Amino acid sequence: MEARVTRKPTEVLLHGRKGDERLLIIRYAQEGFYLSDVKDMLSTSTLYMEQDLVQRITGRSVRTVQRLAKETKPIRLNQQQSTVAFQYAQTLEHATNVFGSQQLAEEWLKKPCKYLDGYVPLELIDNSLGFQAVEDYLTRIEHGVYQ
Known part of the structure; x- marks a missing residue:
């Protein structure tokens, strides 16, 4: 399963556009990212697919998202939805780099974390402050500073 992931989540989301610079x-x-690109990005992760994150990103029901996906013209997410989608892509990528494999990253993302006051990292990512807390902790792990 892991072998099928050929592009990083942020590369899938950015649809081949260069995006290393924050601006x-x-x-x-x-x-606004295309809904189809967001769905492709989510499909790079078993965990993300299991959690139906497209609902959390769009704030819409599964049925509404399915209906939108059938539209003939490409659907773009709004700025807030696109920002949240990028946060999920960035966190998965960062965690994969920190833990050495996407499987280990996904395991970490779905378990309560003592440093994050018992929150599950995956449940914090759609909030900008939660996303920053998760990213900060991943950076601390990366540098060997756990507490």
Whole structure:
């Protein structure tokens, strides 16, 4: 399963556009990511697919998202939805780098974390403050500073 992931989540979301610089990512989020690209990004992760994160990102029901996905013209998310989608992509990528594999990253993302006051990291990512707390902790782990 892990072998099928050939592109990083942020690369899938950015749809081949270069996006290393924060201002470019902001511009792309302002334009709005395509719903199809968000769904492709989520499909790179077993955990993300299991959690129906497209609902959390869009704030819409599964049925509404399915209906929108059938539209003939491509559907763009709004700026807030696009920002949340990028946060999920960035966190999965960062956790994969920190833990050495996507499988280990996904295991960490779905378990309560003592450093995050017992919150499950995955449940914090859709909030900008929660996302920052998760990213900060991943950076601490990366640098060997756990507490």
